[in-house]
Structure formats: structure tokens, C-alpha cells
Amino acid sequence: MLTDGSIAVQSASEAPFYRAVGDEAEVFRAAAGGGLPVLLKGPTGCGKTRFVEAMAHELGRGLITVAGHEDMTSADLVGRFLLKGGETVWVDGPLTRAVREGAICYLDEVVEARQDTVVVIHPLADHRRELALDRLGTTLSAAPGFQLVISYNPGYQSVLKNIKESTRQRFVAIELDFPPAEIEEQVVAHEAGIDAGTAGTLVRLGNAIRNLDGSPLREVSSTRMLILAGCLVAQGLSLRGAVQSAVVQTLSDDPDVVRALGELADAVLPRA
Incomplete structure (x- = not known):
């Protein structure tokens, strides 16, 4: 696993250990085949992240994981202009990289991020499968293989930190729990x-x-x-x-x- 701050990129050689409990793997495969986004919900430490890692490996897709936090901005996901060697250059964020590369982008504990940040994913989570890069004045169409996966812990979140219906209804939901x-x-x-x-x-x-x-x-x-x-x-x-x-x-x-x-x-x- 290659890491970069709150971002993790899974290498192709790793084979994560995961034991399915129900039909979660079948549902994920079907969603992946149709390019449908997936919402994972379940308690902290029940294996949501490991499940995504295992499915990405099985499907042969790259995986970019982003840990949600309250200071996360849309630029953290999409990208920003940075000063490098005296020049201003555009640097893709993890979501943009996944869109370009056809990888799985996993937003862990997405409700921790600000609501205006979450709205960025809406065009990627419906039939459009597009990401607007406003600062570049362009829109990216998701490459084949791209899939958006988000997760949250329903029992932990407060009323003020929950997934909006406008977001939730774009996703196929898979509920995970502690295994038998x-x-x-x-x-x-x-x-x-x-x-x-x-x-x-x-x-x-x-x-x-x-x-x-x-x-x-x-x-x-x-x-x-x-x-x-x-x-x-x-x-x-x-x-x-x-x-x-x-x-x-x-x-x-x-x-x-x-x-x-x-x-x-x-x-x-x-x-x-």
C-alpha cells in the first residue's frame, strides 16, 4: 500500500485477506460491472476498507482511498494549482486521478467532509459519470473501470453529519457488520x-x-x-x-x- 497523507493507493501485487459474510461480494461485482457507485455502511472496524481492497484486487482495478475529515475541501478531491519551480501548474486530486485512470475511488467516512465537498461527487454518481473541473474550465468523463465507493458509520454519525437523500439515492447500498x-x-x-x-x-x-x-x-x-x-x-x-x-x-x-x-x-x- 502506497500512502500519501490521507490518500492511499493500493498496488496491484497485494491480495487482501477478506472473508465474505453474505452476498456483499456479489452485489459489489454487479455494481462494478454496471459502473454503479456503492455506499458501504457499518460500524467502525467491521472491515469496510478491507472489503473494498479485496474487491479492487479481484476486479484488477486500481484503488485510491481518501480518508474523509471535516477540513476536506473540494480542491482536496479534485485538484488545485500549485507553484512548482517558479511556475503555476495544475495537480490532479485523488478523485480526478481515479476518473482519468479508471480506478476505484474510495471515500472513507465521507460524511466527515463538508457538504459542499460531497456535492462534487454527484455528477459522478449518476448517469453522467462526469467530473467538473471548474478551475480548468473543462469536464472529465470517467474512464472505463472508474467506480465511486463511499462509506460511513450510521450508528456514529449525528443528525448534523449524515448523508443527504440527494446523495444517498445515487448509490447501491451494502450493509456490513461484524462477522459471525x-x-x-x-x-x-x-x-x-x-x-x-x-x-x-x-x-x-x-x-x-x-x-x-x-x-x-x-x-x-x-x-x-x-x-x-x-x-x-x-x-x-x-x-x-x-x-x-x-x-x-x-x-x-x-x-x-x-x-x-x-x-x-x-x-x-x-x-x-
């Missing part, structure tokens, strides 16, 4: 490089946290979080130490909540 235990165990074991038993214990803890009644947590333990704990174990840290650092302390700063999570972890983890 048996699949999540495979993912954690593979990604962290740990044995199946340890991965199974981490997944049981993750599900116990997700199923807490009246949980005060804003976010629950994600698959990504369990993988991080597994990576610590793979580096020689004890399972309890890994869980404390990668799960318990990460989920909350409230002493009472941290204490309760620690007690839950003690109940789930095997006794030393």
Missing part, C-alpha cells in the same frame, strides 16, 4: 498471526462487550481492535496485557467503565 464468530476468528488469527484458540478467546471477549446491556460505550470492540490485541500477543505480550492495552483502555477513559470492562475480560479470558 467463526469467520471473525479466522480473520483475527490470519491478520494477527496467532493461533485459533487465542483468536477465539479474543472474539468471545469482543462479542461479550458488544452484547452488554445498557452499555455506556460510544463504540464497541471492533474486529480491527481484536486484531491489534492479537498482534500484541504475537509480539510476546500476555493475552491479558494485550486486551488491557488494545481493548479495555482504548474503549473508554471513564475509570468505572474501564474497571467494568476489565472485570468482563477477567471473566472471559482463561485463568493464568
Whole structure:
């Protein structure tokens, strides 16, 4: 993965590890075949980004990933004039590059960006498949293979930060969630490089946290979080130490909540 700030470009040689849970891969293939944009929705750390990486690799398409943030402007996506060697030159933004190259452009957590920025993608997300480059006085037609993919976390976003209906209705929606235990165990074991038993214990803890009644947590333990704990174990840290650092302390700063999570972890983890 080649990275450039908030932009990541996937190289053709990588084969991301992903295990399908439902028909998400079939839907994505069909959308890609018709050049249709895709909206991925699901909780933080459930595998949305990895899913896009895996599908881009399977389809043999380039992938340009952009992390959405509140300071993102339309110029960050489309491009801008920059001063280079005493001359003013136009530099394509990641969205423009994807349009020209026929790549997949993945806008991660797109609702974090300003609304006027999101509007830029509308002509690309309908029958026009065009990108207006106002500063160049021209309009680009998307090259064959171009596909727009956006994602967001419905449970995390506030009313003020949500996808407008005018945007949403341009997309084919795919809902992702944390995978069933048996699949999540495979993912954690593979990604962290740990044995199946340890991965199974981490997944049981993750599900116990997700199923807490009246949980005060804003976010629950994600698959990504369990993988991080597994990576610590793979580096020689004890399972309890890994869980404390990668799960318990990460989920909350409230002493009472941290204490309760620690007690839950003690109940789930095997006794030393």
C-alpha cells in the first residue's frame, strides 16, 4: 500500500485477506460491472476498507482511498494549482486521478467532509459519470473501470453529519457488520498471526462487550481492535496485557467503565 497523507493507493501485487459474510461480494461485482457507485455502511472496524481492497484486487482495478475529515475541501478531491519551480501548474486530486485512470475511488467516512465537498461527487454518481473541473474550465468523463465507493458509520454519525437523500439515492447500498464468530476468528488469527484458540478467546471477549446491556460505550470492540490485541500477543505480550492495552483502555477513559470492562475480560479470558 502506497500512502500519501490521507490518500492511499493500493498496488496491484497485494491480495487482501477478506472473508465474505453474505452476498456483499456479489452485489459489489454487479455494481462494478454496471459502473454503479456503492455506499458501504457499518460500524467502525467491521472491515469496510478491507472489503473494498479485496474487491479492487479481484476486479484488477486500481484503488485510491481518501480518508474523509471535516477540513476536506473540494480542491482536496479534485485538484488545485500549485507553484512548482517558479511556475503555476495544475495537480490532479485523488478523485480526478481515479476518473482519468479508471480506478476505484474510495471515500472513507465521507460524511466527515463538508457538504459542499460531497456535492462534487454527484455528477459522478449518476448517469453522467462526469467530473467538473471548474478551475480548468473543462469536464472529465470517467474512464472505463472508474467506480465511486463511499462509506460511513450510521450508528456514529449525528443528525448534523449524515448523508443527504440527494446523495444517498445515487448509490447501491451494502450493509456490513461484524462477522459471525467463526469467520471473525479466522480473520483475527490470519491478520494477527496467532493461533485459533487465542483468536477465539479474543472474539468471545469482543462479542461479550458488544452484547452488554445498557452499555455506556460510544463504540464497541471492533474486529480491527481484536486484531491489534492479537498482534500484541504475537509480539510476546500476555493475552491479558494485550486486551488491557488494545481493548479495555482504548474503549473508554471513564475509570468505572474501564474497571467494568476489565472485570468482563477477567471473566472471559482463561485463568493464568
